Amino acid sequence: MKVRDIVRRAGRSLRQAKARTLLTSLAISVGAFTVTVALAAGAGTQSYTDSLIKNNGDARNLSVFPKLDDGENKTPKEYGVASESSTKGVLSDKDVEKIKNIAGISEVTPVYNINISYMTRGGDAKKYEADISIKADQRELPLAAGSLADNKVAEGSIVVPEDYLGVLGFDSASDAIGKSFTLHFEKQQLFTGAVAEGKDQTYTIAAVDKKGSVLQYSAALRISPADGKKIYEFEKPSASQGNAYFGVDARVAQSADLTTVKQAVKDAGYSVFSLQDIQEALFQFINVVQWGAAGFGFLAILASVFGIINTQYISVLERTQQIGLMKALGARRRDVGRLFRYEAAWVGFLGGAIGTGLALLTGLLNPVIASALALEPGTKLLLFNPITSIVLIVSLMIIAVLAGYFPSRKAAKLDPIEALRTE
């Protein structure tokens, strides 16, 4: 028999048992739906996270910290012998120099630990407490007004968060641009902590930043590393004391390979973090969740396999006469087996098509999901890949054919004489 004729007959038999065909394929479609949605959600989340990280960070920035004691290397150190790298939990200028000399590092900025007493617009204006940070990286800040060349804060300039504008008495973000702004710093005495000396520093507001689509945002005043260094040196209790930093921001040159440089810094005896690490950790998490959900789908498909086997067995029993007749008329065993396998394939196709079809419809919910999670409008957390859907449907057809193997073999083996015995 020609394949086309068998496929057509298979389709016809299924149409004649519409309810049964539909119910069996619905069982498969549950699995297909779950798998498709899980994969779409995984892909969507991954792409969203990807864009989020790109918008939010400077991928070429490495945060370098003193090597953390991982608790594994417990060989006691000899007293009085200087160890190669800093183990006191801080980095010294020597470390900064060492990191700067690592191939591929173009720039190193220490993370200066500075504190601010208050901020004010000067004169009789009220004084407010505030957080301050030094912008050492070149990641893009979402700005409400003003501009930053190269995403850097120039010396003598300051970036003020939008949240501060109200209390400071600015009418709007653009109103603040170009205005002068004073910060007060205090130098504390060693041991007693008493204020030894105060200092006002005046800056020009270069930009106003706002909360954008960022992973984490903290409202803080942002100044340049150069200004930060000045304040750090002022606030340091004793000038004779060596500089100590919590960490440094190291910039990887455009031409250098991020992973190689990172490893080089690590090998030099430091702990390194970069956006890459966050990205990897996030993706790993997304993957686990995605495949967990898909796993449920695969279980549903597995369960539906037994449905196919059962239905096909019943179908063989019901159609004993038809099978007998076909064989009496000279149909080959192979033809009869194929007829039932193709029916199973049709059921698999139908189930896959219904499942993925319904899953694609959930894509219409993307705007709803985005607004429910307060994401930017237009964000698609469900991303469907047509190739995945095709692969899934084809796999389901193959699975269905495999499930139909035993029933089809039973049909093929049927003795026509027995099948046609009516009395």
Add this chain to the structure above:
Amino acid sequence: MIEVRHITKTYGKKQNIFVALDNVSFTIPDGASVAILGKSGSGKSTLMHAMSGLDRPEQGEVVVNGQNILKLSSKQIDNFRAHQMGFVFQSFFVQANETCAENVSLPLEIAGVNERERDRKIEAALEAVELIDKKKSRARDLSGGQKQRLAIARAIVNDPKILFADEPTGNLDTVTGAVIENLLFDYNKKKGITLIIVTHDSELAAKCDMRIHIKDGKIEHIEQRKENA
């Protein structure tokens, strides 16, 4: 010409052995109409199965046009049935959900006849049994006699050389039965094919050229009707 030589078919094993056919031999000339007569359980159906290659007796030969079909591979014998034989059954075995055309199409599909030729043959066969106006009707809507006519159309659609009919009128009343009989004999005469009817109806058998009486798996006697006008 069909030659059946010393065929023996048994069922069961050792103590429970049952001899369905016991050393049966006869020869059927081409174009003859033959009745295989016997009571139920006499072995007449087994004989038909053996002659059509559906069943394989332990011993003996069935030589059709010089070829022992019992020596053929299963593929060859399937092919032989698809191209050379037609079957009509007591219970029709038409597919109720399919249209008449689809029912008649089955043997052509099995034989691998191409589609253009198929349509022509289906129409000719339905024409022959006067069911052409029911071509698109579902078989379930047909009466018993129409169903058997449809079954005959299906049996003759691929121009078989041998037509087997197993109690073709067993489920029909006398009037419709007579129509079916006429169809079969007409076809037998017109096309010169061999018609083999398995029956226990002696009236039907009387219309055949040759009657093979079977009892307990053995041939009781064979009657030949002399050619007369």
